[in-house]
Amino acid sequence: MIEVSVESVKKIYNGSYIDNDLIIFDEFADVPLPNEPRRMRCLLLALCINGTAEYTVDTVKYTAKANDTMIISEGQVTDNYMLSPNCRGIALMISTEFFSEIIKGIHELSALFLFAKSHPICPMEPAEAETIMHYFTMLKDKVGQKEHHFLKETVQSLLTTMIYDLSNTIYHIQTFNDTKLTRADAIFTEFIKLVEQNFRTERRVWWYGKQMCITPKYLSETIKQVSHRTPNEWIDKYVTLEIRVQLKNTSKSIKEISQDIHFPNQSFFGKYFKEHVGMSPSEYRRS
8 A cells, every 4th residue: 555654745746845744735635635545654634724625534434624624643544535626725744753753742632633533523613723724824934934043943833832722622522522432442542641651661562451451352452443553563653753753853872762762682672673664773863
């Protein structure tokens, strides 16, 4: 299956962007929307301004209308896009690594965006949609200031503020839907929260099952059912993202990063990273 990332889209889009971290689309129609399944390797945030947009996420059909925010998360499969003739909107593509930097350490934000994986459309009040538009305008203006010495940091700060406002909307939707959560959804949410808090020191599935008072088998079956990934795949996702962030954004040695995430030795750390990312830590740092 073909994958969609900021890096791959940047090659065919000449609009505003920052490195392989962020792309800004003035018009939703400019987003390379697939008519066959594509797996997202980035986060897509879009706001429908007018008309409608129909599409599927993980085989479920959705329709976005004016003032709806669309959220398609990393790992989800999307296709079958149909835009009405009068459809207008704006969109951002954010790399997984950049988004992880933005919400790093803010567990509530992570949980809210996890909720959005199963609720990929967030209806907004007109005033809320106007606020998102305002952030978009500021982001586009800032991204155009290529000589700004702190360009990436300023954009990251703007995105963080925008995501807080968007998360406030998600929070109210989640609160309204809390009574409708299934047992499987609740287990998945609790598991992800535990992984976020403990992945640096604990990577055994049975340990997470023990904390949740359920068997590893039941945990594995439930996580697979809800997310189409195994618990190990989720744990590895958080571990490799943390390693990527530290390799690209800190001056720590590879040995120090290995120790920080509690690998038994640097050799095992290197083999683990190459198995999951396709290159050694030093190669990734240079890329």
